[in-house]
Amino acid sequence: MFFHIVLERNMQLHPRHFGRNLREHIISKLMKDVEGTCSGRHGFVVAITSVENIGKGLIRDGTGFVTFPVKYQCVVFRPFKGEILEAVVSMVNKMGFFAEAGPVQIFVSNHLIPDDMEFQSGDMPNYTTSDGSVKIQKDSEVRLKIIGTRVDATEIDKNISQSRPKWDPAGSHPSRFFCIGTIKDDFLGVINDPTTI
Amino acid sequence: MSSIEPFNRLVKLVARAFYDDITTKGDNQPKSGRSDNRGIAVVVLDALTRRQWVREEDLAKDLKLHSKQLRRTLRFLEEEKLVARDHRKETAKGAKIYSAAVAATADGQPFAKEGEEKIKLHTHSYCSLDYAQIYDVVRYRIHRMRKKLKDELECKNTVQEYICPNCQRRYNALDALRLVSLEDDSFHCENCNGELVAESDKLAAQEGGDGDDNARRRRREKLKDLLQKLEVHLKPLMEQINRVKDLDVPEFGTLQAWEARASAAGRAANGDSSSNDPNKSSQGYGGTPMPFLGDTKVEVAFSGAEGKQVDVKSETDSTPQKVLPPWMIKQGMNLTKEQRGEVKQESKMDGSSATGGLSDDKKSTVEDDKTSLQDEYIRAYYAALLKKQQELDEAAKNQQESSNTPISDGLSGASSNRQVGMKSKREEVEGDDDVDWEEAPVAGTTSESFKVHDLNVEAEASAEDEDDIDWEEGFLELQSRVILGGGLLFAMGLTGCVLLLQTRHE
Structure with missing residues (x-):
């Protein structure tokens, strides 16, 4: 699900950026740092829409770096249990298939695939109904329901540290949501077959 | 106690449905023919339906069980939330209050405890059925059983689990990303790189189901069968639960409350008739120490109120004009x-x-x-x-x-x-x-x-x-x-x- 929320972050800026373009520098650095990151609490930061307020900078002893508290609005994407998503299949194997919805990886195990679909191995592994009318293979688009989510432990750490002022730049670990989904329900399954286009 | 009958029936049904083959022995102990005490829970529960609060020693004596064995069973039943227990240190006097209370309830249990006296403080345990809780627990239990079976049947919202046949390490579908290997299309154990097998559901685990169609269908059949059997077998229980639904749950209260009430009732009955009762009631009164603490408090309050009223009266008397x-x-x-x-x-x-x-x-x-x-x-x-x-x-x-x-x-x-x-x-x-x-x-x-x-x-x-x-x-x-x-x-x-x-x- 997408949300438009206000987040806050302390930006450290090198003294060489001080000058007329200070604000632009802060904003561009913010975008570079934040967009595409993920936290367990808010999910993926898709895009920064506006900067609400840049607070007073604080010069850090010893380094000369200045820390600015920045409030910004952004669009975040967070998967929830029970949510219906549309995703692109990225890999098919006998255990099930993996799909991606933007930054989110989803695994659909074979027991959550309708019983009438069978795994066909080969050059292009796929799940096919007995009459061959529906086929799930790489690059198929499927609609699925999320039945479980997981965030990496490093993400939770980062999450905690984000709640209090943090004086170092964005965490170096790119965080990931991982979900498991099902297509064994009404109105779920393939919505667009790449071969028929 | 007319409303207690359906509840007792419920307890008996529950005992036979769920606690029939419960042994209080640990699983590691070998079950010889002699120590096999399956069904003891049923016996105890049945006995409890015929009593209210009962001292565990007395119950053991009545059931001809060893008190240790009984206690183990009761502890189990307490964990199952079927039985309420109370432990207290008491003298012989305190025990007598209980006896008096038992006599007062007069529900057909011949307790002849008046004679036995011990001077030392002993910890006595009492137990009774907690009908309200039993009702809830049983409903919840049945609900869980049904839900589990249905979920298994429809494979809904279940996170697939995988198991490594070599090192018995378990994974679930959320780990899938880490488990995929590049060389082939199955999951591999992080530990020993063995190929993982899906643990098909827990109920039909023996088939080793690696998910092929035949096994899946068989499993479904089995589950459906199981669910049907469950419905059939639990039907009388469900009926009893529905019957009991709108009835008042018999409530004994805590041991103290029950004793106080029972002995009060006994005393009230004594007031009308009976020659040998007065000494019983006097004993009940005389041995007040513990159970009557609460009561005396209440009396204090009453006396205060009475005193006030008296004062008020005197006041009004003094100023009649x-x-x-x-x-x-x-x-x-x-x-x-x-x-x-x-x-x-x-x-x-x-x-x-x-x-x-x-x-x-x-x-x-x-x-x-x-x-x-x-x-x-x-x-x-x-x-x-x-x-x-x-x-x-x-x-x-x-x-x-x-x-x-x-x-x-x-x-x-x-x-x-x-x-x-x-x-x-x-x-x-x-x-x-x-x-x-x-x-x-x-x-x-x-x-x-x-x-x-x-x-x-x-x-x-x-x-x-x-x-x-x-x-x-x-x-x-x-x-x-x-x-x-x-x-x-x-x-x-x-x-x-x-x-x-x-x-x-x-």
Whole structure:
């Protein structure tokens, strides 16, 4: 699900950026740092829409770096249990298939695939109904329901540290949501077959 | 106990449905034919349906079980939330109360415990069925069973689990990303790189189901069958639950409550008839130590209330001339409150007679909370206010009625005497109050009351300055007047309310 929320972050800026373009520098650095990151609490930061307020900078002893508290609005994407998503299949194997919805990886195990679909191995592994009318293979688009989510432990750490002022730049670990989904329900399954286009 | 029957039936059904093959032995112990005690839970539960609270020793004796074995079973049943237990240290006397209670319930259990006496303190355990909880627990249990089967059947919302056949390490679908390997399309163990197999559901695990179609279908069949069987077998139980649904749940309460109630009932029965009962009841009374603690508390409260009522009566007796129908209710309120105030006052008077003065008041109030202190403060405030108003009233009355003058004189005398003789003054004050409450409504024409209000505002200001002093001197009389404060609210009207609120806020 997408949300438009206000987040806050302390930006450290090198003294060489001080000058007329200070604000632009802060904003561009913010975008570079934040967009595409993920936290367990808010999910993926898709895009920064506006900067609400840049607070007073604080010069850090010893380094000369200045820390600015920045409030910004952004669009975040967070998967929830029970949510219906549309995703692109990225890999098919006998255990099930993996799909991606933007930054989110989803695994659909074979027991959550309708019983009438069978795994066909080969050059292009796929799940096919007995009459061959529906086929799930790489690059198929499927609609699925999320039945479980997981965030990496490093993400939770980062999450905690984000709640209090943090004086170092964005965490170096790119965080990931991982979900498991099902297509064994009404109105779920393939919505667009790449071969028929 | 007509409503208990369906519940007992429910318990029996539950016992046979769910606890039929429960052994209290650990699983690691080998089950020889002799130590096989399956079904013991059923026996115990059945026995409990015929009793209320029962001492575990007695139950063991009745069931011809070893008490250890019984205790183990009961502990299990307690964990299953079917049985409520209570443990307490008691002397033989305490045990006798229980026996008396048992005798009083007279539900067909012949307990002849009167003779047995032990002097030492022993920890006795008691148990009884907790019907309300049983009902809930059973419903929940059935719900869980159904849900699990249905989920398995529809493979809904279940996170697939994988297991490594080599090292028995388990994974679930959320780990899938880490488990995929590049060389082939199956999952591999992080530990030993063995190929993982899907743990098809827990119920049909033996098939080793690696998810091929045949196994899946078979599993479904099996599940469906299982679910159907469940429905059939639990049908009588479900029916009983539905029957019981709208009935009142029999409630024994805690052991203490039950004992108290049972022995009370027994005593009540004894009052009517029976020759040998009195000694039983007297025993019940004599051996009060533990179970009757709660009861005695209650009695204390009662006695307090009674005392108050008596006092009130005496008060009304002493002042029989006040029979003014329109103000009856007000007066009644007044009196009781007054009475309460007086009681407090007397307790404080005792203290003040020893040392006297403010310190005593404080000493007594220290025990109370700060809030009570604040209350006192407010009361004192009111007393001061009231005094002002009374004086005003008196003044007004003096103008109107010459007959009142002696009384008002008395009042002024009292107010001037304040610091000197507290007791005497208090009495006077009381007299004044009475008079005041007789007269005030009579004299209360609107114009006057307005005047009073205005002056009250002034009085407030002055009273705030004098608070401390008022607190000291007004303290004793104030109790008797607090009440007047209540009544005063009516008389004072809105300004009074505002005042009160202000003082509260402060």
